[in-house]
Amino acid sequence: MSTNQQPGLLTNRSKVVSDKKMTFMERIYFPAIIKGFGITFSHFFKKKATIQYPEVKRPIAQIYRGKHVLKRDDEGRERCTACGLCALACPAEAITMVAAERKPDEKHLYREEKYAAVYEINNLRCIFCGLCEEACPKEAIFLTSRIVSADYKRTDFISGKDVLVEPVDQRIDISSRQTPAVLNFKKDKNQSHNI
Amino acid sequence: MDGNYILYKFALASVILIISLVVAMYATLIERKVAGFFQDRLGPNRAGIYGIFQPLADGLKLFFKEEFMPGSADKFLYILGPSLTMMIALLTSAVIPWGDSLIFNGVEYSLQVADINVGVLYVFAILSIGVYGIMIGGWASNNKYALIGAVRAASQMISYELAMSMAIISIVMMSGTLSLSEIVNQQHGFNWNIWYQPLGFVLFIVCAFAECNRAPFDLPECETELIGGYHTEYSSMKLGFYLFAEYINMFISSAMIATLYFGGYNFPFMDDLGLSHNALTIIGFIVFFIKISFFGFVFMWVRWTLPRFRYDQLMRMGWKNLLPLALVNVVITGLIIMLKNHS
Numbered sequence: 001m002s003t004n005q006q007p008g009l010l011t012n013r014s015k016v017v018s019d020k021k022m023t024f025m026e027r028i029y030f031p032a033i034i035k036g037f038g039i040t041f042s043h044f045f046k047k048k049a050t051i052q053y054p055e056v057k058r059p060i061a062q063i064y065r066g067k068h069v070l071k072r073d074d075e076g077r078e079r080c081t082a083c084g085l086c087a088l089a090c091p092a093e094a095i096t097m098v099a100a101e102r103k104p105d106e107k108h109l110y111r112e113e114k115y116a117a118v119y120e121i122n123n124l125r126c127i128f129c130g131l132c133e134e135a136c137p138k139e140a141i142f143l144t145s146r147i148v149s150a151d152y153k154r155t156d157f158i159s160g161k162d163v164l165v166e167p168v169d170q171r172i173d174i175s176s177r178q179t180p181a182v183l184n185f186k187k188d189k190n191q192s193h194n195i
Numbered sequence: 196m197d198g199n200y201i202l203y204k205f206a207l208a209s210v211i212l213i214i215s216l217v218v219a220m221y222a223t224l225i226e227r228k229v230a231g232f233f234q235d236r237l238g239p240n241r242a243g244i245y246g247i248f249q250p251l252a253d254g255l256k257l258f259f260k261e262e263f264m265p266g267s268a269d270k271f272l273y274i275l276g277p278s279l280t281m282m283i284a285l286l287t288s289a290v291i292p293w294g295d296s297l298i299f300n301g302v303e304y305s306l307q308v309a310d311i312n313v314g315v316l317y318v319f320a321i322l323s324i325g326v327y328g329i330m331i332g333g334w335a336s337n338n339k340y341a342l343i344g345a346v347r348a349a350s351q352m353i354s355y356e357l358a359m360s361m362a363i364i365s366i367v368m369m370s371g372t373l374s375l376s377e378i379v380n381q382q383h384g385f386n387w388n389i390w391y392q393p394l395g396f397v398l399f400i401v402c403a404f405a406e407c408n409r410a411p412f413d414l415p416e417c418e419t420e421l422i423g424g425y426h427t428e429y430s431s432m433k434l435g436f437y438l439f440a441e442y443i444n445m446f447i448s449s450a451m452i453a454t455l456y457f458g459g460y461n462f463p464f465m466d467d468l469g470l471s472h473n474a475l476t477i478i479g480f481i482v483f484f485i486k487i488s489f490f491g492f493v494f495m496w497v498r499w500t501l502p503r504f505r506y507d508q509l510m511r512m513g514w515k516n517l518l519p520l521a522l523v524n525v526v527i528t529g530l531i532i533m534l535k536n537h538s
């Protein structure tokens with residue numbers, strides 16, 4: 001912290017307001033106006049802050065929390081067992097699901113005996129906090145660095161399983177969010193969530 | 196007066212009309228570009244390369260917008276307002292000398308539509324009517340914001356016309372003529388009026404900003420207080436006419452500034468180039484447009500630098516500062532002319 005700062009002030013940029021009489025040079029405006037022209041003109045040649053969005057994208061964090069994905073396991077079976085913990089953990093109440101029992105001939109589709117027949121996330125309600133991912137005991141739901149795109153209708157923002165479940169042939173990489181440290185934390189018996 | 200002459204005048208008037216409209220159209224794009232650059236942005240750049248089709252898109256949008264007329268509006272005056280504004284904005288271009296003359300087959304074709312011997316008075320007359328377009332539009336809308344905006348516009352334009360006229364009177368006294376082409380010809384080469392009338396120029400340009408209702412004198416529109424002022428109730432192409440007229444006014448004002456103070460189509464060392472009369476005229480025309488573009492840029496530069504004046508500040512400046520200064524300028528000019536003639 002700089003030493004010449006007055007006590008009680010966060011910065012030393014504040015100025016004391018005064019109502020002293022303006023000098024003649026100040027009253028005829030023109031010197032100040034010319035100075036203003038100089039300031040605006042210098043900005044004319046400055047580097048522009050614009051990012052040409054669809055072509056150029058801002059760098060985002062490694063662990064960016066964007067659009068959700070419902071993961072499959074290595075054999076291509078859905079991991080979700082429709083336990084409802086994510087919906088319970090969700091502070092925005094954005095997740096709804098309908099559970100169903102797996103038929104014997106569906107063993108190649110669902111890993112657990114129970115699965116989510118309907119799984120919907122309302123992206124307009126979602127606050128992208130990542131608590132669903134934290135709550136999931138089956139490592140099924142993750143947030144990804146993909147961005148929820150704009151749409152015309154409110155109903156179009158409700159993503160069902162057709163959007164959320166990752167395609168078998170196009171796996172979505174979530175290794176940046178599911179690091180060993182995160183996995184260990186989830187399984188740590190000393191943490192209250194595992195007692 | 197033969198048919199050829201009428202045809203040539205008609206063609207010239209049409210060309211100048213089209214140039215005015217195209218310049219005004221692209222001035223909207225340039226304004227947005229300049230504004231963007233002043234604010235560290237890029238401005239419109241999606242419609243075509245460098246946003247070159249943006250004005251077309253904007254124009255198209257204005258045409259397709261809903262044509263809304265308030266139920267309590269005076270229908271005739273409501274339509275008359277923007278039409279009048281547009282017409283008056285275009286009228287002034289008739290007397291501006293856009294270039295010297297072109298000589299084909301021994302016949303001289305002047306690049307000025309009407310070389311009337313009271314050109315300066317004509318400009319003043321047209322400027323004074325300009326307030327009617329806004330006043331009528333604001334009144335016919337039957338909306339209090341529009342009315343306040345119109346009243347502000349009227350008082351502002353009438354106030355600043357005085358100082359403006361006084362500033363030009365010094366020029367008229369100096370050159371001894373009211374004809375614009377004569378005034379330009381007297382500024383041959385680098386003998387521009389700005390060297391003799393620096394104070395007059397400052398007064399004139401300040402008043403020109405006020406007459407065009409441009410920032411920092413854009414109180415009649417004043418989005419923050421009056422939600423658009425006199426054109427609050429206008430939509431579609433009627434609004435387009437008001438906005439468009441503003442840019443045409445800007446263009447014409449820049450042309451007037453260049454004509455009266457910066458030598459019009461004259462440029463330094465024009466006699467030393469050894470070019471033919473026609474070549475000089477064409478170069479002069481281009482030079483004139485460079486001057487106009489520069490003042491157009493100054494208009495934008497001022498808009499994106501200075502905040503809007505408060506209403507009382509505006510009136511105080513017009514009546515208590517600019518008008519006395521203009522009168523002093525007239526007196527000084529008169530004294531110098533008298534001393535010169537005496538010696």
